[in-house]
Amino acid sequence: MKLIKLALTSSLLTTSLAYAKPPEPELGKRWVINNAYSDEFNGNSLDKRKWLDHHRTWKGRPPAMFDPSTVSVQNGNMQITNKMLEKPNKKFTISGGAVQSIGQTAYHGFYESRFKASRINMSTTFWLSNRNVPFEGKNHLGQDCERDGWSMELDIVEAVGGVIDKAFGANFRQGMQYNTHVWYSGCEKGSRSRFSKGANVAEGDGTQAFNNKLPKGEEVWQNFNTYAAWWKDENEVDFYLNDGFAGRIQVDTSLLEKPYSRPMSMQLLTETYDWGRPLPTPEQLADNSINTSYYDWVRSYYYVDVDKDAVQQLERVGKADDIFVESATVKTTKLVRDTLQFTYLYETDEDVTALIELTKDSQSIYSQTVKLKAGYGHLADQIKLTKAMDFDNSQLTIHLLSNSQQKIASSKPVKVSVNVK
Structure with missing residues (x-):
């Protein structure tokens, strides 16, 4: 990433190396x-x-x-x-x-x-x-x-x-x-x-x-x-x-x-x-x-x-600049009967695919892919299973995939539990 390169090579830098980006969308x-x-x-x-x-x-x-x-x-x-x-x-x-x-x-x-x-x-x-x-x-x-x-x-x-x-x-x-x-x-x-x-x-x-x-x-x-x-x-x-x-x-x-x-x-x-x-x-x-x-x-x-293109007044030349740190973060989860509702943030310099995956006992029990546009976005999605108990002790993870389907970033897994009284 560019900020890392600067930290290693620029004699002009001393402090204030915080990663810069706009406020959370x-x-x-x-x-x-x-x-x-x-x-x-x-x-x-x-x-x-x-x-x-x-x-x-x-x-x-x-x-x-x-x-x-x-x-x-x-x-x-x-x-x-x-x-x-x-x-x-x-x-x-x-x-x-x-x-x-x-x-x-x-x-x-x-x-x-x-x-x-x-x-x-x-x-x-x-x-x-x-x-x-x-x-x-x-x-x-x-x-x-x-x-x-x-x-x-x-x-x-x-x-x-x-x-x-x-x-x-x-x-x-x-x-x-x-x-x-x-x-x-x-x-x-x-x-x-x-x-x-x-x-x-x-x-x-x-x-x-x-x-x-x-x-x-x-x-x-x-x-x-x-x-x-x-x-x-x-x-x-x-x-x-x-x-x-x-x-x-x-x-x-x-x-x-x-x-x-x-x-x-x-x-x-x-x-x-x-x-x-x-x-x-x-x-x-x-x-x-x-x-x-x-x-x-x-x-x-x-x-x-989040799903709309920005009309550029000046088209980009060459590869995208290294602006965003490719990442995904699960923000919220909410289990409503047999449906898991969740929101997440992502950052990417290029258009990518998000692989949304639910795992249990180290096995994938659900996955879906979503196309994401370049930038810093905040969106919502949901997963529906046969019954609520299928979610118990599962983990939700969002992976960002390159055009060649290689993982370039993954969110921290978030545990889903069913509250049984």
């Missing part, structure tokens, strides 16, 4: 990789089907300018190496980097990235956003004109490994800072408003953060950590840090009732902030031991019915 649901917004960065250049090495509409926030020369793919990571700009350009003196998705269709689903921040006062970020479009009709502010427009921004994480001279600076070094923004360009020329909620006290309202801190003593520049968001619907986003629930945001509805209702593009970039001072020095920007942000991977998932 609801019964009847499945998580499946969204190819257009997922990348393991295992090549030697950006995948041009998926990524730009710049931002379509934004040069950067002075003094840092987005510079394609800072972006590289090597050693299993997408790297952004911040530096001094070779030729200062008006207000711009620093080179940061921006990797933006070609696609602009990221919508409700799960988005996660595993990265290690630089140790300078520039951010390492992972977020979604879209462009300003005309606002149709009257909004909650009571405005209705031809000029007004709106856009959305979902900041999954903004990490800063340097020491910011603000009281809240430690938050960006020691945990996960996330926000939701709804931007509004009003009827008056030049007016722009932001309606925000989130853990980031610099740009949000500083609320709704629960378990968004790294273990005591750890900082974002030391190790790789996994940052994720489940964009659930038009009004709600859940956030996760290293697979742990980190907070929930009910998106601000000051402008409209269902604000998170448009697809977005994805951004992985480094930048300077107006409130992030002091700025990195030329010496820090020349120090390759602290000036680089390392992105191990980015993964995105559709949430679909």
Whole structure:
């Protein structure tokens, strides 16, 4: 598996090796990789089907300018190496980097990235956003004109490994800072408003953060950590840090009732902030031991019915990436007269066959096969025998079989007993 390989070969890793995956799916649901917004960065250049090495509409926030020369793919990571700009350009003196998705269709689903921040006062970020479009009709502010427009921004994480001279600076070094923004360009020329909620006290309202801190003593520049968001619907986003629930945001509805209702593009970039001072020095920007942000991977998932296909916007090329740990787990069992009802979870990178088997005294007394679609799914099934007593002291096991019918994973056997009074 990829995580095992990284643990053995990467000198950049120390801790935070927890296996990353979306939350447990609801019964009847499945998580499946969204190819257009997922990348393991295992090549030697950006995948041009998926990524730009710049931002379509934004040069950067002075003094840092987005510079394609800072972006590289090597050693299993997408790297952004911040530096001094070779030729200062008006207000711009620093080179940061921006990797933006070609696609602009990221919508409700799960988005996660595993990265290690630089140790300078520039951010390492992972977020979604879209462009300003005309606002149709009257909004909650009571405005209705031809000029007004709106856009959305979902900041999954903004990490800063340097020491910011603000009281809240430690938050960006020691945990996960996330926000939701709804931007509004009003009827008056030049007016722009932001309606925000989130853990980031610099740009949000500083609320709704629960378990968004790294273990005591750890900082974002030391190790790789996994940052994720489940964009659930038009009004709600859940956030996760290293697979742990980190907070929930009910998106601000000051402008409209269902604000998170448009697809977005994805951004992985480094930048300077107006409130992030002091700025990195030329010496820090020349120090390759602290000036680089390392992105191990980015993964995105559709949430679909367990037996339905996800319509991919970008088809997979070659063998499936090693994302899921092939496994099956029996979740619940319930004996109802002569029928055993059960639910189970499974994970697989490829379509497989599940062999559902009931054994007794080491002998198989029942078996059936079910086709499972690739992903992380949760489903229900049942076994019917002649009489309830036939189940007594039997064991239920679910095996995953490859296309060649070889067992690739098996659940822990679950004992079935008949309660005879």
